[in-house]
Amino acid sequence: MRARIPRAVWGGTPIAPPPCVRLASAACIATIGALALRASAAAAQTPLDMPEQPPETPPIAATPPAPAEMRWYGWQTLVADAGAVGLFGLAAFAGGDRDSTAAVAVGLIGLSTYLAGGPIIHAAHGHSGKAGISVALRVGLPVLAWAIGFGVGSNSCHYAYDHEGCPTDYAAVATLFGVFAGVALDAALLGHEQAIAPPRNTPLVFFTPLRSGGGLSLAARF
16 A cells, blocks of 8 residues: 655645655554554454463351250269178178188278268269269268168167177178168269260261352361
């Protein structure tokens, strides 16, 4: 394409522009045309698709603190007391065979197990106050039962033919009931504590929106 450059008029006679002017005008036109072609080519190009950014995953709701629940550990004191009863029976068997030394040793071990087994278990669970109450039950109830049994035996055997051992027999039976009462009350009333329940694994289902649709997500704590 050739540019038309107007000619100057001098005294009614047109004067042709010098060659440098004509060359400069042609260069400007060529530059403008090249820029226009480049712009049109750039506009015609399709931009590359940017990778789709995944949507942010909604945060999982915090699990509420687990509520405290009551837990019974009285079976542990019952196991210890069952061992003490077994030792008492073994001591009685050894005494029947006239082995008094072994009978006394086994009887003392059984008595120590009865007096200290339950309190030690309470203290191991962090209940020092219950340990003291356990000692009071295991000592106080048998002593009180012995006193009541001895008094009842003394009044009941007053007119008996042979009443020398009658109050002692009543006291022994009452003491046995006092021991079992202390064991039962210790396990039933004192053998409870608050414990944190294990967290429950509750799965969460939520929808994740995407450009092409969406999806379901499952979240759980393991």
